[in-house]
Structures are given as structure tokens and as C-alpha cells.
Amino acid sequence: MRMSALRISQLSSATGVPATTLRFYESEGLLPADRSANGYRVYDDRARQRLAFITAAKSLNLSLPEIKLLLRVWEKDSCAAVKAELGPAIESHIAHANESIAQLTALRESLTDALARLGDTPDAPTPCNPDCTWLISANTAVGTA
Known part of the structure; x- marks a missing residue:
């Protein structure tokens, strides 16, 4: 079952990850966001899973470059x-x-x-x-x- 698209504030509320962090992850290429017709960032199930992966990797004190590399492997x-x-x-x-x-x-x-x-x-x-x-x-x- 596919989750409906979440805006950044909804993803932040659902995960406890601040919106500023989500924007930072996007700017670093870790958490891509689609855009709605009105320009809002929207996230799907895969983005939520990706965020869970990032959060787990961060808990192991992995650096953002290490996480970025792992995400490429994880995705493909x-x-x-x-x-x-x-x-x-x-x-x-x-x-x-x-x-x-x-x-x-x-x-x-x-x-x-x-x-x-x-x-x-x-x-x-x-x-x-x-x-x-x-x-x-x-x-x-x-x-x-």
C-alpha cells in the first residue's frame, strides 16, 4: 500500500526530524524531494524509508559522505x-x-x-x-x- 505524499512539515512531524534537517539532507543530495504544483516539497514512502536509513546510519556516527555512498548502494x-x-x-x-x-x-x-x-x-x-x-x-x- 502506497502512502500518500507528505509535505515537509508532515514528514517532520511523522519522523521527529526537523524540517531544517530535511532541507539540509535535500541540499546534500541525501533526501531528494518531489515538488507539488505549488512548489511544496513532497515525499513518498521511499523517501520516508530513505530517511530511516539516514537516521540509522547517523546513529552509528557515519559521516554524510559515507551515508551518501551507502544510499547509492542501497538504492541500486x-x-x-x-x-x-x-x-x-x-x-x-x-x-x-x-x-x-x-x-x-x-x-x-x-x-x-x-x-x-x-x-x-x-x-x-x-x-x-x-x-x-x-x-x-x-x-x-x-x-x-
Whole structure:
């Protein structure tokens, strides 16, 4: 059963995707819209499915160029072809996420150490200087990096 054509405001309401985002997707070639006789953007079932695909891909943090490539495959090829394109993209994003996790873990450890050293620093009535306990360890770490 074919859904009747939806105007941009209706598609936005039905999907929760702001109209500004729908217009942006159109300008980027991700979500083409037909035009009614009076010039309004109109969308059919396939556009709604395409938007669901874009939304799912965005939830995986895929870039717009990656999504655009996947959409071309999705529109013209088999599910196996989409899977073949999507798998490496997801693997790349997993590797990037692992790098980010490692960097954030190291940052958390540095912050935790700095907070502990800061707590050990005496409350001197004089201005701070490079010999402060929390700075010495941080400067040592920077010097060895």
C-alpha cells in the first residue's frame, strides 16, 4: 500500500526530524524531494524509508559522505552489497571509538592524579610556582612524552 505524499512539515512531524534537517539532507543530495504544483516539497514512502536509513546510519556516527555512498548502494543494489559496504565502515568507526576510549581513559587517569596531587599541595599563602606538587608531576609527564 502506497502512502500518500507528505509535505515537509508532515514528514517532520511523522519522523521527529526537523524540517531544517530535511532541507539540509535535500541540499546534500541525501533526501531528494518531489515538488507539488505549488512548489511544496513532497515525499513518498521511499523517501520516508530513505530517511530511516539516514537516521540509522547517523546513529552509528557515519559521516554524510559515507551515508551518501551507502544510499547509492542501497538504492541500486542488493542487501548483500549494502552489507559489504557497511561492514568496513563500521569496523573503521569501532577502531576510532577504541582510540577515543583509550585517549579518554588516559585523560581520566591524568585528571584523577592531578586532583590527588592538588589535594596534597599545601595551602600556601604565596603565589603558585612551578614547584607546586600537582605541576611537578604534570611537567614530568609532559617532559617524557
